Amino acid sequence: MASLNDGLRHGHLAGGGDGTGDAHRAPGEPLPVLVLTGYLGAGKTTLLNHLLSGTPGLRIAAIVNDFGEIDVDATAVAGRVDSMVSLANGCVCCEVDASELGETLTRLADPELGLDLAVIEASGLAEPTVLSRMVHDVPRHVARHAGMVQVVDAEGLDEAMTRHPRLAAHLAEADLVVVNKCDLVTRERFDELRASIRDHAPRVAVLPAVRAAVPAGLLLEMTPGNPPGSATAGGGDHRHGEHAHLHDGYTAVTVTPAGHLHPRRFLAAVSAPPTGAYRAKGTLTLATADGPRRYEVALVGRRLELRAGGAGPEGLVVIGVEMDDDEVGRFLDGAVLAAGETLDQTAELGLHPYLVGDPDSSDVEEWIYDEQRTAPVTGAAAMLADPEDPEAFDPAFTP
Numbered sequence: 001m002a003s004l005n006d007g008l009r010h011g012h013l014a015g016g017g018d019g020t021g022d023a024h025r026a027p028g029e030p031l032p033v034l035v036l037t038g039y040l041g042a043g044k045t046t047l048l049n050h051l052l053s054g055t056p057g058l059r060i061a062a063i064v065n066d067f068g069e070i071d072v073d074a075t076a077v078a079g080r081v082d083s084m085v086s087l088a089n090g091c092v093c094c095e096v097d098a099s100e101l102g103e104t105l106t107r108l109a110d111p112e113l114g115l116d117l118a119v120i121e122a123s124g125l126a127e128p129t130v131l132s133r134m135v136h137d138v139p140r141h142v143a144r145h146a147g148m149v150q151v152v153d154a155e156g157l158d159e160a161m162t163r164h165p166r167l168a169a170h171l172a173e174a175d176l177v178v179v180n181k182c183d184l185v186t187r188e189r190f191d192e193l194r195a196s197i198r199d200h201a202p203r204v205a206v207l208p209a210v211r212a213a214v215p216a217g218l219l220l221e222m223t224p225g226n227p228p229g230s231a232t233a234g235g236g237d238h239r240h241g242e243h244a245h246l247h248d249g250y251t252a253v254t255v256t257p258a259g260h261l262h263p264r265r266f267l268a269a270v271s272a273p274p275t276g277a278y279r280a281k282g283t284l285t286l287a288t289a290d291g292p293r294r295y296e297v298a299l300v301g302r303r304l305e306l307r308a309g310g311a312g313p314e315g316l317v318v319i320g321v322e323m324d325d326d327e328v329g330r331f332l333d334g335a336v337l338a339a340g341e342t343l344d345q346t347a348e349l350g351l352h353p354y355l356v357g358d359p360d361s362s363d364v365e366e367w368i369y370d371e372q373r374t375a376p377v378t379g380a381a382a383m384l385a386d387p388e389d390p391e392a393f394d395p396a397f398t399p
Helices: 044-053 072-077 098-108 128-137 157-163 167-173 187-200 263-270 325-330 349-354
Strands: 031-038 060-064 083-086 117-121 143-153 176-180 205-208 236-240 243-247 250-255 277-286 293-300 303-308 315-321
Touching (some): 031 128, 044 060, 060 072, 060 098, 098 128, 143 167, 157 167, 167 187, 176 187
Parallel strands (some): 143 176, 176 205
Antiparallel strands (some): 250 315, 277 293
């Protein structure tokens, strides 16, 4: 079977024409919903502010939910967003009925508002798995899950994980882990933290940050070098005082398969994306018993969406942090149909849960390729008895 390495290209967005990667939401498209989670004080609001200030050409709605009577975080971002929503009763996934979040996203998705993105900044007390489930419960023609970003404190991560063991499960749920406050640790220490995170989430993209400065393009399906407005996309050396830290940029690699793909083997491949990959997008041709069919592919973490009839050049752009080009180049290799290989009528049945708008889709089936779950998460999230007293946490049930 031919190697895919010859199909590697940098800085080009498959299906994006000139490769500029427009992050604006097209008419009729579902509203992308980015979920921002992290333990108390990790830097979620700072990251949100960077995203808002770094994307002047986009219209972003921020859904901010604080625990307690004073809406501090909502105040911090007020005036910097196109639509501010502060959900009642504190944490969106602990005390707000799921229907309220659905109604909020439905309202924000109204084409007349012209919004390009909604960002949910979850309370530090939030349970990411429940919040992710609530976003998935919104009809897919209204909103789509654009990623789960977990922010952690570089200096305090070990202590937090010791005190709150469920943080390990939260890391495994994330599509991107931002290790914030890296100016407080050495590069060697960051490497140790990344290895520790990968113990719980082996393939997750891990990005170091200082003051929660994350390239906006990484969060907005942009290839490096083409951020919206004045946002910057690369890494490089950033100096804070006399202390220099190397910050990893993100890269984009386009894979062009050597032939049509077997549906089941394609699903197996995308269920274990390359290490460090955050998202992938493009157009691929899958083989069926009735002939080849093209699909638009959108992958965030292990969350997959397919849309029949994809246009644009053949290829899948993989965007992530410190990816191995060879690993990216090989990850679809095993899915390529061999010469003379035939398919039966059942080969494409596994695609149905991921087809946007497919009447046979099942929300339950949507989780089947998630390595961390074998069934949908249900029930209410555990939360603090006293938000002002972290020692009141029960370690068995806390973030």
